Each structure stands twice: as C-alpha cells, then as structure tokens.
Amino acid sequence: MWLKSFFKSVLFGVPVGITFLDTVGYVARVEGISMQPVLNPESRNTDYVFLSRWAVSDYEVRRGEIISLVSPKDPNQKIIKRVIALAGDVVNTLGYQNQYVKIPEGHCWVEGDHTGHTLDSNTFGPVSLGLVNAKAVCIVWPPARWQSLAATLPDNRKPLSVSI
Template sequence: MQRLRSSLRWSRFPRSILYWSPLLFFSAHQFPIHTVLGRSMQPTLNPDESMLRSDIGLFCRLPIYGEDFRRGDIVAMRSPTNPHRMLIKRIIALPGDTVKALQPYPAAQVDIPEGHMWVEGDDPYHSYDSNHFGAVPLGLVESKLTGLLWPLERAGSVNRLHSSQRALERRRLRDNRLVKPIPSQKHSVRDSRDDISPRFIT
C-alpha cells in the first residue's frame, strides 16, 4: 500500500512541473540574474577594490516594455560597437537633453536626439561609455537593475544603492552636467529583443 501511494505521488510530479513551467519560464526570462564584471560602476557596483568577488544583480525586462526609463537608472545594454558584448551603465541623459561630455569625447556638449540616451559608468576613468562612442539608441537596453542578490551584506533594492551620502553627491554632480533637461523622464523602447545570456562586462 505504501509503495502504491509513493508511485501515485511521483506520477503527479511531472504534471506539477508542466503546470508551473510557464510561470517559471516567465520569471527566468523577465527577471534575469547576472554577475557584474569589471570596475566601471564602482563604487556603486563591485566596490571591492581587490575585485576578488563580483556583485550578482537581479535585473528586470518589464520596464523596457512599459516605456519606463529615467535618468539615473542602471541598465544592461548591448554594446553599440559589438552586439555580442553586454555593458552595464547608468543613464545620464535622455532624448531632448543636452549633456556636458567628458574626455575623450571631442565635443564639449551633446544634444541627445530622439530615441537615444547618454550612458556612463560611475567610475569615468575605467569606463567604456558614451564619452567614447556617443549617444546610443534606447533600443539597446536589455534590462534594468532592480536590486542586488550578492554579497548578502549589500543585498536589497536598487534604491538602497542610491541612498548613501556618496551616491547622493554623485547624483548632484551628474545633474549639474545636464544643460537642458526636459520635464518628462519617461521614454519608450519600441523594438523587440532577443534573449541573450553572456556574462556581463562593465
């Protein structure tokens, strides 16, 4: 009798997998988990100067469908110079903004055209970003950082990363580089995206 009950219990197991598989697939696809490599986003991400461990972030693809991009968002995006490479950068300026560029960009100021954004790393001296390749299409965004999963002492919502005194000072400096920000901070991404899963490089 016990053996019969056990076999019945196992016979229901595949059905449970089939029942929950759409939800599991949706979660894995819309909320990817990625390891952040490199130092371009220090001190926000990978603040360990020895680089012995890397942050693991929870990203979300839903904002790209809901047309929800804001200055200061940290996004995962395809490199405009190599579509097989992924970058993690911060959105500095959006369409209609005028931003003061940093070296080595050849112009002192840049007007961001419609459908584009200006992205940078938080460590400008170790970042390959818009100051090298200019404004990039919003359609290159793959997902937006929502929080950290690892290390545990820093785990939590992305808002926690932006609440320190150091983070607030950096935000003030970024805001001062916007010459002509437009009132609305919400912009759309209209193209479809394929699922790509290389390790992330910043």
C-alpha cells in the same frame, strides 16, 4: 515510465521558465570596475544584481537608473551603466568628439560611475533605447551587500539642460 513523465515535465517546464526569465527578470553577475563604488566596490568579490525586464518593457527609463544594455560595439556583450540624460537633454561630455551633445529622439546617454575607467557614451555616443535590456533593481548576492539600487545622479554629472 517515470522517465517518460520526467521528460514530459521538462519539455513543458523549460518554456515556462524561459518565458519567466525573459519577461519578468533574472539575476546576473556584474563584471568589471566601471560601476564602482556602487557595484563591485572591491574587485575580489563580484556582486550579483537582479535585472528587471518587466520595468523596461515599454522602454521608459529615468535619469539616474542603472540599466543593462547591449553594447553598441559588440552585440554579444551586455554592459551595465547609469542613465545620465534622456532625449532632448544637453550633456557636458567627458572626452567625446563634441563638448556639448543634445541627445537625439529615442536615445539616452549612459555612463559608468567610475569616471575614467569605463567604456560608455563618452566613447560611443548616445545609445538607442532599443538596446536597453533590463533595469538593475537590487544587489542580491553576497548577502552582506543586499540593498536596492536607488536612481540617483552623481552631482557633477547632471545634464546641463533638461527637457520636460
């Protein structure tokens, strides 16, 4: 009898949980060194960040925010980068095929903070906002690293011209 009620609560609890993770947000482990020094400052201890799905449900991102997105090169992989420029801005690229790029409508320019050790828009170009998965809000683990992630642009990576 208790087995039946257990299965019944699992059957109804799982969709509620999945919906919560899918609409509100979830915690994910950050892999790699591309966002050093903000995330994973030492390569031994990996950070866990809270990714808010709610914050990007209308595809509104701002310059400087850290977002996770589906890699344009591999749909099974998610990457975490900082938004540098939005549609209409002009950026000075680092080793892309054109030196200056105007971001097309519905796209953004993302870069890792660890210049030179990151696979970002300087390789694959502007990314469509439809690939944005979630916004990284804060580091939740390890406890010593607990902090919220501010939307700040690196001083040397500001867009050359900003559309209003």
